[in-house]
Amino acid sequence: MMNTKLxxxxxxxxxxxxxxxxxxxxxxxxxxxxxxxxxxxxxxxSGGLKATKxxxxxxxxxxxxxxxxxxxxxxxxxxxxxxxxxxxxxxxSSSSTMSTDYDRLVDTATRVARNFDTKQQHELxxxxxxxxxxxxxxxxxxxxxxxSKLSRELFALFTTISFAWLVGPSEVRETEVNGRKxxxxxxxxxxxxxxxxxxxxxxxxxxxxxxxxxxKNSLGMPIYMEPxxxxxxxxxxxxxxxxxIQDDPVMKQPCFEFCKSNKSYGVKH
Numbered sequence: 001m002m003n004t005k006l007x008x009x010x011x012x013x014x015x016x017x018x019x020x021x022x023x024x025x026x027x028x029x030x031x032x033x034x035x036x037x038x039x040x041x042x043x044x045x046s047g048g049l050k051a052t053k054x055x056x057x058x059x060x061x062x063x064x065x066x067x068x069x070x071x072x073x074x075x076x077x078x079x080x081x082x083x084x085x086x087x088x089x090x091x092x093s094s095s096s097t098m099s100t101d102y103d104r105l106v107d108t109a110t111r112v113a114r115n116f117d118t119k120q121q122h123e124l125x126x127x128x129x130x131x132x133x134x135x136x137x138x139x140x141x142x143x144x145x146x147x148s149k150l151s152r153e154l155f156a157l158f159t160t161i162s163f164a165w166l167v168g169p170s171e172v173r174e175t176e177v178n179g180r181k182x183x184x185x186x187x188x189x190x191x192x193x194x195x196x197x198x199x200x201x202x203x204x205x206x207x208x209x210x211x212x213x214x215x216k217n218s219l220g221m222p223i224y225m226e227p228x229x230x231x232x233x234x235x236x237x238x239x240x241x242x243x244x245i246q247d248d249p250v251m252k253q254p255c256f257e258f259c260k261s262n263k264s265y266g267v268k269h
Contacts, residue, residue, distance in 0.1 A: 069102075069192065075165035076101050082166070083108050085128040090116070106196045109206045118205045125210035130218070142220035149177070152184035152238040155221055159186045159236065167234070168192035177239060186236040194232050200255040203227055208250065212242045229253060
């Protein structure tokens with residue numbers, strides 16, 4: 001009986017998706033062929049990136065709410081700065097209907113996810129990060145902090161201190177690398193961006209994959225980000241090489257049943 005209900009529900013979802021896509025095509029709203037002129041034509045990866053569509057995952061079990069964080073003056077500046085760089089890279093304007101700076105950041109990210117395919121999303125985020133951190137500074141960081149136990153621990157410590165405004169509270173945890181213990185893992189108890197977007201696709205293509213590429217290519221630090229979609233936590237493992245994108249387990253992760261971004265914007269995963 002349970003399997004029958006799931007099959008019927010899955011069929012309804014597929015039917016709705018098909019009708020929705022037809023409507024978008026007829027109305028000329030599908031702009032995924034548009035690429036911002038600021039993007040590099042150099043491919044970042046190869047291979048298909050479509051996530052496997054399966055029955056939606058269970059809704060998050062972590063009930064702690066981090067989306068109501070009271071941002072400090074400097075946090076608001078950082079949020080506006082990142083949002084502006086993403087808007088400029090995507091050729092978008094800010095939405096004045098959102099109530100907070102962070103809402104506007106998530107709204108911008110959601111519109112990027114709606115209007116661009118996953119490869120273009122990666123490139124847009126990378127372009128915005130390059131705008132946010134000039135090449136002179138990133139090259140200096142890369143030169144001064146080559147991969148080592150010390151640099152991995154410094155990156156982890158800096159992340160917990162400087163990026164609570166983006167991902168919420170986090171802490172440094174101990175791990176073992178080549179038989180030696182070091183504090184180079186950042187544990188995010190409940191990711192603010194994932195909670196706010198409530199979207200596996202946006203977590204993967206707007207945050208996780210571009211961040212891994214940027215950290216390795218621009219700052220010389222490999223990092224593997226491992227989100228847990230059951231409780232919205234995330235582990236950032238500095239010094240660990242991520243798998244190829246198409247082999248990353250997150251690519252087979254279906255989105256939440258009540259994905260806000262899909263319902264409100266028609267984001268495709």
